[in-house]
Amino acid sequence: MNIKTVKDAFIIAALKSIPDLKRNPSMMILIGLISAFPLFFIVVFGGQVSGGLVGAMIANISFIGLAAAIQDISFDRYMKIREMIVAMPVHPVSYAIGVAMAPLFISAPGLIFFICLAIAIGALPLVSLGWTVVALILCWAAGSSIGFIISTYLRNASVYTLNNMANILGLGLVFLPPVYYPEELLGTYRWIAIVFPTSNATGLIRFYAGLTKMPVETVLLRWIILAATVIVAVIFLSFKTRWRED
Amino acid sequence: MVKSVDAVVTEDLFKTYGGKEPVQALRGLSLSVKKGELFTLLGLNGAGKTTFLRIVSTQLSPTRGTVHVLGHDVLAEVDEVRKHIAVVPQDVQTYSNFTPWEYCYYFSLLRGMSKSRTIEVSERALKAVGLWELRNRTCVGLSGGEKKRAIIATALASDADVLLLDEPTSGLDAVARRRVWAVLRELVEQGSTILLTTHIMEEAEMLSDRLAIINKGNVISEGSLDEVKGLAKEKFRVIVEGSLQDLGLQNHNHVSKFGNKQIIYVGDEDEGLDLVRRALKKGLRAEIARITLEDVFVKLVGGVEDN
Numbered sequence: 001m002n003i004k005t006v007k008d009a010f011i012i013a014a015l016k017s018i019p020d021l022k023r024n025p026s027m028m029i030l031i032g033l034i035s036a037f038p039l040f041f042i043v044v045f046g047g048q049v050s051g052g053l054v055g056a057m058i059a060n061i062s063f064i065g066l067a068a069a070i071q072d073i074s075f076d077r078y079m080k081i082r083e084m085i086v087a088m089p090v091h092p093v094s095y096a097i098g099v100a101m102a103p104l105f106i107s108a109p110g111l112i113f114f115i116c117l118a119i120a121i122g123a124l125p126l127v128s129l130g131w132t133v134v135a136l137i138l139c140w141a142a143g144s145s146i147g148f149i150i151s152t153y154l155r156n157a158s159v160y161t162l163n164n165m166a167n168i169l170g171l172g173l174v175f176l177p178p179v180y181y182p183e184e185l186l187g188t189y190r191w192i193a194i195v196f197p198t199s200n201a202t203g204l205i206r207f208y209a210g211l212t213k214m215p216v217e218t219v220l221l222r223w224i225i226l227a228a229t230v231i232v233a234v235i236f237l238s239f240k241t242r243w244r245e246d
Numbered sequence: 247m248v249k250s251v252d253a254v255v256t257e258d259l260f261k262t263y264g265g266k267e268p269v270q271a272l273r274g275l276s277l278s279v280k281k282g283e284l285f286t287l288l289g290l291n292g293a294g295k296t297t298f299l300r301i302v303s304t305q306l307s308p309t310r311g312t313v314h315v316l317g318h319d320v321l322a323e324v325d326e327v328r329k330h331i332a333v334v335p336q337d338v339q340t341y342s343n344f345t346p347w348e349y350c351y352y353f354s355l356l357r358g359m360s361k362s363r364t365i366e367v368s369e370r371a372l373k374a375v376g377l378w379e380l381r382n383r384t385c386v387g388l389s390g391g392e393k394k395r396a397i398i399a400t401a402l403a404s405d406a407d408v409l410l411l412d413e414p415t416s417g418l419d420a421v422a423r424r425r426v427w428a429v430l431r432e433l434v435e436q437g438s439t440i441l442l443t444t445h446i447m448e449e450a451e452m453l454s455d456r457l458a459i460i461n462k463g464n465v466i467s468e469g470s471l472d473e474v475k476g477l478a479k480e481k482f483r484v485i486v487e488g489s490l491q492d493l494g495l496q497n498h499n500h501v502s503k504f505g506n507k508q509i510i511y512v513g514d515e516d517e518g519l520d521l522v523r524r525a526l527k528k529g530l531r532a533e534i535a536r537i538t539l540e541d542v543f544v545k546l547v548g549g550v551e552d553n
Contacts, residue, residue: 004358008356011352011355011356012356014352015348015352015356019341019343019344019345019348020343023343023384024343078339079338079339079340079341080335080336080337080338080339081338081339081341083300083303083305083333083335083338084332084333084334084335084338084353084397084400085356086303086304086305087303087304087305087328087331087332087333087410088328088332088353088356088357088404089325089328089329089356089357089358090328090356244304244305244306244307244324245300245305245306245307246306246307
């Protein structure tokens with residue numbers, strides 16, 4: 001990977017986010033509000049606000065990341081923009097990373113807000129910030145990779161099907177597993193939290209923030225599984241992804 | 247190994263799309279496009295034009311055969327090829343939130359240009375296609391033709407040596423089309439090479455330095471406009487409005503009928519003028535003209551059966 005590859009990834013991320021943000025800045029607020037929405041119920045009906053804030057961070061970064069990975073790839077293919085990019089001196093890795101990074105630009109303000117709020121109310125000790133960022137990055141990478149797998153393996157599906165699938169999956173990964181609620185509620189099924197990258201990362205952040213307890217081996221296992229999700233997804237992608245079609 | 251210094255050289259190119267029922271899109275296609283010329287590919291829908299262009303533009307692998315762009319193999323030297331080409335795909339659509347300026351700007355940046363150079367080429371390209379005044383309007387507020395011109399401007403701003411344009415003017419009105427024609431010719435005069443496909447025969451006649459007609463995945467005719475037109479035995483066409491029986495031509499071998507109108511192809515001008523005189527005497531409307539590229543194309547690909 002050379003400097004141009006990195007630079008091109010940023011150009012693609014800018015291309016895919018800045019015009020949208022310029023014309024539709026409320027997108028940033030909307031993403032933040034969607035992520036903050038469950039916090040309202042947690043406050044009203046009683047729940048762990050600190051844990052909910054961690055959920056909001058994860059939701060903020062995951063939902064749009066996964067959706068963008070599916071929608072952008074399929075839309076570019078549908079609109080033949082991808083054909084223009086393939087025929088340019090742009091590395092496919094730049095394109096993939098750029099597409100994955102674009103939603104980060106959109107969700108960054110909300111994410112920063114939730115992190116600051118969590119720090120302000122003492123839900124996120126400053127010492128845990130490093131681990132939190134790593135877990136968020138891995139969660140983003142896992143969500144994007146899953147999105148790429150879907151758009152790659154279902155390349156013959158209609159763009160509308162993929163669009164709906166992206167939204168359903170995004171919401172499902174954020175609201176079904178224990179992202180907003182404590183995974184202790186799952187009882188003996190608590191292991192489910194490790195399966196989903198969203199709830200897995202949530203659990204790790206909560207652990208480092210001191211909001212939940214778990215054995216060190218479990219923490220290690222969770223990191224391995226989160227990283228493995230990304231690695232396995234990339235391996236799957238390498239089998240099927242073709243920058244130039246056969 | 248450098249095969250040629252021509253802009254595009256293909257040899258014995260085959261492409262078969264797999265699946266339950268494999269489709270052979272290209273069957274041994276060979277042609278060459280010289281540097282600095284505008285070369286047009288004509289063919290029926292499904293003849294293999296887009297497949298060919300997608301192989302040349304490094305988007306699709308051939309099943310067999312070779313393609314070189316400015317001497318670089320599209321399979322072995324893909325990065326080098328991509329530095330020299332720009333593409334306008336068929337039926338390309340625009341991001342609704344993008345402005346023509348953003349198209350040119352971002353896509354030029356991706357080619358590795360500096361910011362100042364990007365601004366310079368974007369301005370030049372948008373002025374060339376007549377979109378400078380609309381450069382900051384989002385595509386959602388542009389007409390179909392303006393969107394198409396925004397994409398063409400993106401290709402122009404690339405500064406690429408070889409432009410590969412797949413039906414770039416389809417859907418444009420006559421005025422917009424002619425504006426694009428002028429831009430394309432100007433680019434060629436400045437040294438660019440353009441390989442374009444079109445279904446608009448007038449476009450091919452007006453623009454091409456050379457052209458090729460492909461049918462069922464192979465070249466059936468290649469050369470200058472005069473050379474391709476020269477392949478037809480008939481050199482003139484007479485359009486007659488009315489019944490051919492009145493002229494005793496109901497069994498003429500080279501007639502295309504369209505309701506009450508028919509085109510009668512004749513070998514020379516005298517024969518055509520004689521036919522016009524006879525038709526006028528019978529009170530029919532008739533006119534004579536040289537055969538068009540469309541006439542030759544239809545005859546070569548067998549799209550319409552003669553009487």
